[in-house]
Amino acid sequence: MAGVKYKYALDEKNRIVSINQANLERNEGHIYHCISCGARMIARFGEVRNQHFAHHDDNHCGTETYLHMLAKRLIKEKFDTDEQFLVGYYREVKCSEIATCPFAKEEECFSYKLETFDLKEFYDICEEEKPVRNYIADLLLTNSSKPDREPVLIEIQVLHKSTSQKITSGLRIIEIRIKTEEDINSLLSAPIVENPDAKFGQVRDVETIGFAKFYGFKKKSLVPEPLEQRSIQRFYLFRSGKAFVTNMDEFKSCRKVSIKDNDKAIFEASIDSFYLGSPSPYEFGYAAARRHGIDLKTCQFCKYHRSGYEVGLGINPIFCCLYKKYGTPENPEPQYANECGYYREDRELMEKIKNSMPTIVVASL
Numbered sequence: 281m282a283g284v285k286y287k288y289a290l291d292e293k294n295r296i297v298s299i300n301q302a303n304l305e306r307n308e309g310h311i312y313h314c315i316s317c318g319a320r321m322i323a324r325f326g327e328v329r330n331q332h333f334a335h336h337d338d339n340h341c342g343t344e345t346y347l348h349m350l351a352k353r354l355i356k357e358k359f360d361t362d363e364q365f366l367v368g369y370y371r372e373v374k375c376s377e378i379a380t381c382p383f384a385k386e387e388e389c390f391s392y393k394l395e396t397f398d399l400k401e402f403y404d405i406c407e408e409e410k411p412v413r414n415y416i417a418d419l420l421l422t423n424s425s426k427p428d429r430e431p432v433l434i435e436i437q438v439l440h441k442s443t444s445q446k447i448t449s450g451l452r453i454i455e456i457r458i459k460t461e462e463d464i465n466s467l468l469s470a471p472i473v474e475n476p477d478a479k480f481g482q483v484r485d486v487e488t489i490g491f492a493k494f495y496g497f498k499k500k501s502l503v504p505e506p507l508e509q510r511s512i513q514r515f516y517l518f519r520s521g522k523a524f525v526t527n528m529d530e531f532k533s534c535r536k537v538s539i540k541d542n543d544k545a546i547f548e549a550s551i552d553s554f555y556l557g558s559p560s561p562y563e564f565g566y567a568a569a570r571r572h573g574i575d576l577k578t579c580q581f582c583k584y585h586r587s588g589y590e591v592g593l594g595i596n597p598i599f600c601c602l603y604k605k606y607g608t609p610e611n612p613e614p615q616y617a618n619e620c621g622y623y624r625e626d627r628e629l630m631e632k633i634k635n636s637m638p639t640i641v642v643a644s645l
Contacts, residue, residue, distance in 0.1 A: 286333040287320045287461050288350055289313060296353050299323060299331045315349050317341035339457065344438045351436045351456070351464050352408055352418050359399075359406040359421070360469050364469035367454060368396035369494040370479045376504035383534045383552050392479035396471055399432065400405050415446050442495075443493035452496040456490040466490055510534035515565030521576060521615025525551075525561045535645050540643040548643035549572055550599040558587070559633045562597075562614075567633050568640045583626035 289312040291297045297312065302323040312321040312333060320336040335341075361363045375381070375389040403421040410420035412431055419434035424571070435442050435455045442455055456472060458464055459566055475491035511531035516524045527530070537550035546570045555563045566578050579585045579598050586599045603610040617623045 286314070286321070286346065288315060288354075289323075291331040296350070296357065299333060302333075307411075314341060314346070315353065316346035318324060331617050345440050347458060347461070347464070348418075348436050350461070351458055354464055354468055355436075355456075356406050356408060356419055363400070366396050367399055367400045367492070368471050368473040369492075369497060369499070370474055370476075371499055372499040373501045373507070374504045375507040375509060377506060378504070380640055381534060383512055383550075385510065385538065389507065391507050391509060393505075394473065394476075395501070396473075402429065403432065410561075411495050412451065413449065413450070415451070424499055433615065440492045440516045446481075447495050450496055453494070455495065456491045457491065457493075459489050474490075489554050492497040506535070507524060508535050512537055512550045512552055514562050515547075515549045515551055515561060515568070516542050516545040517565065517569050517574070517576075518544060519546050521578065521613075521618060523548045523562055523565060523578075523614060525565065537641045538643055547572065550641045550643070552639040559629070559636060560587075561596075561631055563629070564640065565616075567630075567637065568642065572642060576615075577620075577623055579612050579617045579620075579623075580614055580619055581625050581629060582620075583629070585626075 287299050288296055289302075292311045295390075296315070297310075301311070302310065302325075308578055312323060313319065314321050314333075314335060319341070321333045322336050323331075324334055327333050370392040373391050373393045373499070375391075378384040378386070378389045381389070399421060403423050405420075405421070405422045405424055407420050408418070410417050412433065415431040415433070417431075418436050421432040421434065425428045430452055433451055433453045435446075435453055437455055437457045438459070442453060447453065447455075454472065456467065458467070472492050474494055475488050477487060478493075491602075510533075511528075512534055514526040514530070514532050514537075518524075532550055540548050542548060549565055549568045551561050551564050551568070553564055560580075563580050566576065566580055569576060579600070582600075583603045586601060587597055598611055598612055598614065600608045600610060601606050606622055608620060608622065609616060612620075
């Protein structure tokens with residue numbers, strides 16, 4: 281392919297040589313050949329950015345084959361010479377307290393953790409183009425003393441992915457997507473890891489360049505860990521009868537729900553409830569306070585109250601239906617119920633609260 285500036289070639293001993301190495305030696309005794317097609321190459325030492333190998337006879341082989349073969353050779357060399365061969369992929373980790381936490385939810389109480397493994401602890405042989413079952417591996421990792429150990433296939437993707445049959449074969453496959461020599465160099469200088477977006481679902485191929493995909497590996501960790509995956513609403517009740525419910529920016533961690541954090545509050549509770557809806561977190565909080573022996577009335581429980589949002593008010597959440605007839609405040613504070621002579625408890629609402637009461641944890645008082 282015209283215009284390609286190869287940074288690597290093979291020397292007379294079939295060793296991979298970078299243009300930087302060739303430049304340092306400046307030795308006429310070396311003969312270089314193309315990694316891909318085997319044709320004679322010459323080292324061109326121009327400006328630093330333009331130093332490269334070029335085909336002697338202007339023959340230009342395919343870039344895909346060159347990158348594919350270069351990656352195989354360099355990754356194998358890394359395995360054979362380095363003390364470690366680190367790879368990493370994301371595994372699902374369950375919360376260790378899911379069986380005891382009152383707010384535990386199977387669909388939420390887990391996280392993804394990048395776990396790194398040294399494959400040289402399990403494998404000591406790396407071979408090119410080796411058959412395994414009905415497939416040929418670009419690189420095959422095996423264990424000389426434990427031939428029955430499940431092998432690992434390393435596949436290099438320049439343009440063509442592994443076939444769906446190969447991916448679903450049950451074999452452990454690490455498929456590495458590269459596009460340039462720089463992608464290969466980055467793989468050699470750090471662990472071969474999975475794209476972080478993999479934990480959120482399928483990622484586009486263009487986003488996997490420089491990363492690896494892991495097929496056939498165990499993606500669930502057997503060791504649970506203490507996690508903080510859920511954010512819970514907090515209800516505060518004050519001596520005046522006023523109450524406050526945290527908004528989404530102030531939700532408490534699921535691991536801190538039983539800790540009292542407001543000295544002025546006479547009652548605190550963490551409520552596993554949506555911020556908006558009916559019954560509201562305020563109504564659940566007041567009900568929880570009453571269950572714990574706090575004697576209070578609140579306009580939230582009066583049969584003559586309506587939510588301000590229901591009647592088009594966006595500022596005060598309480599609207600009194602009796603304000604025209606009896607002169608009560610149109611938008612009373614909740615504690616007004618303690619002095620209102622027309623307060624009547626809404627039994628239907630109280631039954632609804634009772635039947636839909638979410639998980640509530642009261643903070644230490």
